[in-house]
Amino acid sequence: MNAYIDHNESGRAGDLTRLGQSFDHLHSLAAAQVFAYMSRSMHNTDATFSQINVLFRLYRHGPQRIADLAEGAHLSHCATSRLISRLEKEGQVDKQPNTENRRERLVSLTSEGLAYLKDLQQKTTAAYVTLFKELPPALRARLQEVLDDVLALMPPPELPG
Structure with missing residues (x-):
């Protein structure tokens, strides 16, 4: 049994739905690492x-x-x-x-609160790096080119500064 939730059990999804499901799948793979970190950090500091x-x-x-x-x-x-x-x-x-x-x-x-958010951002980036490092270099380059084009059309990120 596939542990990933199948959003489209009845057949092939529409283009936008399929794209959303693809990103959801990638996010779930990265989130597993990020959530494990958050769980450990929340346990150590009792953060909720x-x-x-x-x-x-x-x-x-x-x-x-x-x-x-x-x-x-x-x-x-x-x-x-x-x-x-x-x-x-x-x-x-x-x-x-x-x-x-x-x-x-x-x-x-405070600066301590901002440092926590920056650390969480770094852990999220590291999770995606781990996920993508196994891809062939040519595929990573193509993916980056497409994402650069997509991100140019998106609002700017709200990153901890």
């Missing part, structure tokens, strides 16, 4: 998926109110407040007064 999600939201959107983080992460305000307190104790985030409303505090990513 919700905490990592909030760190990425802060990276992508900048400083935010706890209410906005709660809404974006689909968590209650109370759960998000506890999550932020824990991340603050770990040095991943800090809270500063909102200059537009002194009753509010804005949560922002």
